[in-house]
Amino acid sequence: MAEREVDRSVSQTVKAQLALRDQILSGALRPGERISELQAVETTGASRTPVRMALVRLEEEGLLEAIPSGGFMVKAFSERDISDSIELRGTLEGLAARFAAERGVSARELEPLKECLAAIDELLRQVPISIEAFSSYVTLNARFHALLTELSRSPPLIRQIDRASALPFASPSGFVMAQSALPEAQQILIIGQEHHRVVIDAIENREGARAEAIMREHARLAVRNLRLALRNRTHLDLLPALALIKSATD
Amino acid sequence: MAEREVDRSVSQTVKAQLALRDQILSGALRPGERISELQAVETTGASRTPVRMALVRLEEEGLLEAIPSGGFMVKAFSERDISDSIELRGTLEGLAARFAAERGVSARELEPLKECLAAIDELLRQVPISIEAFSSYVTLNARFHALLTELSRSPPLIRQIDRASALPFASPSGFVMAQSALPEAQQILIIGQEHHRVVIDAIENREGARAEAIMREHARLAVRNLRLALRNRTHLDLLPALALIKSATD
DNA sequence: TGTATGCGTTATGTATACAATAACGGAGAG
DNA sequence: CTCTCCGTTATTGTATACATAACGCATACA
Numbered sequence: 001m002a003e004r005e006v007d008r009s010v011s012q013t014v015k016a017q018l019a020l021r022d023q024i025l026s027g028a029l030r031p032g033e034r035i036s037e038l039q040a041v042e043t044t045g046a047s048r049t050p051v052r053m054a055l056v057r058l059e060e061e062g063l064l065e066a067i068p069s070g071g072f073m074v075k076a077f078s079e080r081d082i083s084d085s086i087e088l089r090g091t092l093e094g095l096a097a098r099f100a101a102e103r104g105v106s107a108r109e110l111e112p113l114k115e116c117l118a119a120i121d122e123l124l125r126q127v128p129i130s131i132e133a134f135s136s137y138v139t140l141n142a143r144f145h146a147l148l149t150e151l152s153r154s155p156p157l158i159r160q161i162d163r164a165s166a167l168p169f170a171s172p173s174g175f176v177m178a179q180s181a182l183p184e185a186q187q188i189l190i191i192g193q194e195h196h197r198v199v200i201d202a203i204e205n206r207e208g209a210r211a212e213a214i215m216r217e218h219a220r221l222a223v224r225n226l227r228l229a230l231r232n233r234t235h236l237d238l239l240p241a242l243a244l245i246k247s248a249t250d
Numbered sequence: 251m252a253e254r255e256v257d258r259s260v261s262q263t264v265k266a267q268l269a270l271r272d273q274i275l276s277g278a279l280r281p282g283e284r285i286s287e288l289q290a291v292e293t294t295g296a297s298r299t300p301v302r303m304a305l306v307r308l309e310e311e312g313l314l315e316a317i318p319s320g321g322f323m324v325k326a327f328s329e330r331d332i333s334d335s336i337e338l339r340g341t342l343e344g345l346a347a348r349f350a351a352e353r354g355v356s357a358r359e360l361e362p363l364k365e366c367l368a369a370i371d372e373l374l375r376q377v378p379i380s381i382e383a384f385s386s387y388v389t390l391n392a393r394f395h396a397l398l399t400e401l402s403r404s405p406p407l408i409r410q411i412d413r414a415s416a417l418p419f420a421s422p423s424g425f426v427m428a429q430s431a432l433p434e435a436q437q438i439l440i441i442g443q444e445h446h447r448v449v450i451d452a453i454e455n456r457e458g459a460r461a462e463a464i465m466r467e468h469a470r471l472a473v474r475n476l477r478l479a480l481r482n483r484t485h486l487d488l489l490p491a492l493a494l495i496k497s498a499t500d
Numbered sequence: 501t502g503t504a505t506g507c508g509t510t511a512t513g514t515a516t517a518c519a520a521t522a523a524c525g526g527a528g529a530g
Numbered sequence: 531c532t533c534t535c536c537g538t539t540a541t542t543g544t545a546t547a548c549a550t551a552a553c554g555c556a557t558a559c560a
Binding site for chain 1: 310409420
C-alpha cells in the first residue's frame with residue numbers, strides 16, 4: 001500500500017511512541033497484554049521500524065516489559081510498586097532541593113518558582129475548588145516540580161528524575177490526581193502548597209538538609225494519601241493511569 | 251553480501267549493543283564524536299536495524315546523546331556530572347538499605363551478604379593488596395552492592411539503581427577503580443568495608459535511618475576520593491571509562 | 501576576497517521483504 | 531480420553547532498498 005497517509009511534521013518514531021503510550025495509559029491495552037507489532041503498525045500508522053524503536057523506548061521508560069521469547073507486553077504494577085515509585089521520586093527531588101540549596105540559587109532563578117507558588121495560592125483561595133481550577137493546579141504543580149528539579153543544575157539528576165516520572169502515577173500530576181479522589185482533597189492540596197513554600201524558603205536560606213527533608217515528607221504524604229485513595233476505589237477513574245495496576249491487588 | 255558471518259548464539263541487537271558499548275568505554279569513540287551507523291554496521295557485523303535498536307538503547311542508558319538533526323553522538327561528562335552520579339547512586343542505595351531495614355530481612359537472605367563481607371575481609375588482610383586480590387575485590391564489592399539493592403525487594407528502585415549504574419564511573423566497580431588511583435587506596439578500601447559492615451548491622455537491627463545514612467556516607471566518601479584521584483591524573487589510566495570526561499575539565 | 505547560492509554526496513529515517521522461531525492446533529497412538 | 535508429536539501459522543528478528551534531509555564544496559556574483 002503506497003497511499004499510506006504520512007504526517008511529516010513529526011518523526012514516525014515519535015508519533016508511534018506517543019500513540020502507543022496513549023493506548024497504554026488510557027487502558028486500551030491492558031497490563032500483561034502482549035503488544036503485537038502488526039497491530040501497533042495498524043493503530044499508529046507508522047511502519048514496523050519506527051514502531052519497534054518506539055517499543056524499545058517505552059520499554060526503557062518502564063511502561064513495557066520485554067518478553068524473553070520475543071516481543072513486549074504492557075507492564076503491570078502492584079500497589080507497592082506505585083508507592084515505592086512515588087517515594088523514589090521524592091527522594092530524588094529531595095536531593096535536587098539539597099543541591100539547589102547547597103550550590104546557591106540567584107533571586108532571578110527563584111522568580112518563576114515564586115510565581116508558581118502565588119498562582120497556586122490564588123487557586124486554593126476557592127473553597128471548594130472548581131474542576132477548572134483543579135486542572136490548573138495540576139499543571140502548575142507539575143511546573144513547580146519541574147522548575148525545582150532544574151534548580152539542582154545537575155544534568156544526571158534531572159535526567160534520573162525525568163525517568164522516575166515516566167511512570168504516570170509517579171509524576172507530580174499523577175499523584176495529585178490520585179489524591180484528589182479523597183474527600184479531604186482540598187486540605188491535602190493546602191498542605192502540599194505549604195511544603196512548596198518551605199522548600200523555597202530553605203533553598204533561599206541555603207539550608208540543604210531542610211530542603212531535602214521537606215521534599216521527602218512531601219512524597220511520603222503523597223504515599224499515605226494514595227493508600228487511602230486506593231481504599232476508595234470508586235473515585236479512581238480520576239486517574240486513568242491506574243489502569244496499570246495489576247488486578248492481583250484487588 | 252550474503253556471506254555475512256552470523257553468530258546465532260545471541261541476538262544481533264545485543265551483540266551490537268555490547269560491541270558499541272565496548273567501543274565507547276574503551277575510548278575508541280571519543281566523547282562528542284558522532285557515531286556513524288554505517289561505520290557501526292561494519293565494526294559490529296550486525297545490519298542497520300539491530301544497530302539502530304542498540305543505539306536507541308545506549309541513548310536511554312545515557313552513554314549516547316541524540317543529535318537534533320539526526321543520529322547520535324557519544325555523550326561527554328563533566329567532573330561534576332560524575333560526582334553527582336555517584337552521589338545519586340548513593341542516595342538510591344541508601345533508600346534501598348532503608349527499605350530493607352524497615353521491611354525486614356531474614357537471616358537466610360542476609361547470608362550471601364555476610365559471605366561477601368567475609369571474602370572481602372580475607373582479601374584486605376594482604377598488605378599491600380595484590381593486583382589479583384584487588385580485581386577480586388572489585389567483583390565482590392559489585393556483588394555486595396547488587397545484593398544489598400535486591401534486599402529492598404522494590405522492583406522500581408532496583409531498576410532505577412541499575413539505570414544509575416549504567417554510567418560506568420557511577421557503578422561500584424567504577425568508583426572503586428577510580429579510588430584505587432590514590433596512594434591511600436588500601437586505607438580507603440578498609441573504610442569502605444567498615445561501611446558495608448555497618449549497613450548490614452543496621453539492617454539486621456531494623457534501623458532504617460542508620461542504614462540509609464551509612465550508604466550515603468559511603469557514596470560521599472567515594473566522591474571525595476574521586477576528586478582527589480582526578481588531581482592525580484597520572485593514575486587515571488586505571489579507569490578507562492574516564493575517557494568519557496569531556497576535555498573541557500582540563 | 502568574501503559571501504551566498506545551488507548542486508552533489510552522504511547519512512539518516514522509513515518501509516518492506518525475507519528468514520527463523522515460537523506458539524497453537526490437530527491428528528494419531530497409547 | 532488424554533498425551534504427545536508433528537505440521538502449520540503467525541509473529542518476531544534481520545536485512546536491505548528507497549526516500550529525504552543535511553552537510554560541504556565549488557562557483558559565481560558582489
